[in-house]
Amino acid sequence: MNNKKFYYIIIAVTIIIIGTLFLTQNKASEEEKIVMSFYPEAKKAELIKDIADDIFVSLNFPSVKRGYKIDGEIKAYVTDCIGYNGPVEVLSAFDTEENKLIGIKILKHEESLDYAEHIEKDWFLERFKNIFAGKYLNLVVLDKENDEDIVQVTGATVSSQAVVTAVNAAVGVFQYQNNNVEMAKVADVVPQEMWQKDINSFLINWEEGSVRIDTDEIKQYEQLEMDVTLINTTGTETDMHVKGPALRHVLEKEGINLSEYEGIGITGRDGYYTLIDKEKLNLNDVILVWEVDRKIIKDDEKPVRIALPMELGPYWVKMVSNIDLYKEISPKDIDKVHIFNALTEDIEPYYYEYYGSKDKSIEVGKILRKFDIVDEKGFFTMGAVDGLSKNETVSLVRQRYFIKVEGENAPMNISPNFKLGMNVKNMTHFSTTKDAVIFPEKIIDVVRTKDLNGVEAMLLEDVLLTAGMRWNDSNTFTAVSETGEEINLSLDDMLNSYIISEGEKVSFYKDSKILLTDLSRIEKK
Known part of the structure; x- marks a missing residue:
């Protein structure tokens, strides 16, 4: 009987795997067919991820998300741009x-039919045919005067611009x-200027739906009124x-209980984003501020700004355009703690x-590619000497997101969407x-230290805990050098170990004995 049950389980798992692979392949092949429809004489389209x-x-x-080689030459690109409700993929x-x-070809979008039902219509797509690719396209309201002009869909300015912007990104990459x-x-x-007509509304998204809220409506809810202090990371x-x-x-009026969600993501009209986890939501009311110092907020802060007392x-987002509710955020289970310089020396x-300072920086996306597993549903968490802890989604930090490693306030996260003072x-x-x-x-500034042969040494236990690693009595550890040498450690060994930062290198000590001069990482087993 047990063998029979095991046999059924194997069959079920196999069917699921095959089905998943089939759906993934089918989706890819459908997109490939669309690509090939533009090149009827071509023999092969190859996906470039x-x-x-x-x-x-x-x-x-x-x-830019991906490209396609047509008979060995890159000729097609998939790009997207955030429109009225979400990304428009082109x-x-x-x-x-x-x-x-x-x-x-519009591959997918989340635009409301009330605003953008026509962006997929042939008559609109025809406007993008056989246009010189040496200039960016320009959205116009009524009449096409130049070859690069695209007449918008009436009543769908933002959605039309999202399509044009996505195409322009493809033009830029194609020329490069x-x-x-x-x-x-x-x-x-x-x-931002395209959103001026929408400065009095913002969108709340959750898995089952969405709702757009305007600031006249928001004044009808129960109001919080208080004195608060905004403290930027510049001090x-x-x-x-x-x-x-x-x-x-606001969510209760929609039948939604905020406590059932693991976190929220807030995006501003300028593209700035922050993620607030459940712990912070439990400690704070997220206030949708429409009045500051008894005056309606300025247009460059509308429709609302966030106050998180x-x-x-970094959590006080201005000109909120979207609030996304997350049902699931993968928990952390840190099993490797790396030394930054050792990890990134080949990047x-x-x-x-x-802001006028040109400093050495490392792209986060290239760091992520060094990890064995990167869960897209998890946090990218940053901690600072001043106690600030900030979460981002992994998808956000994969591109155009950097860690500045030299200059004032380094190490510090920087990105085109980050205003100074909103950094970690x-x-x-x-x-x-x-x-x-x-x-x-x-990290030496926030952990316990000990004088070791006249040098300030960090307790390894504190370093690992600060970095987010947790363990139990059954865990063991391994210290790994930059050359791959390994030293196995019991829990007691780890609790009596230290690290010393010496220039570009980190030395590893057990008790007062040096065991490695080029520590790369600590692994939990």
């Missing part, structure tokens, strides 16, 4: 010989990869008197210019669900 690995592409065309096909855009031309940067969100403090409803009260500035740095400065560590990375020169 790492199209955004190039640093210029990553920084200047963040919406396939753009090019002719390399004539340097022109052949045409486009095929003609060595570096065109201007293209954002992955509709330009500046701003006292203010705020008024607005709590997010939980017990948290630092070519990028000298990122940020003097970073001690960062982590995914399985891996953590520490900056020894900073």
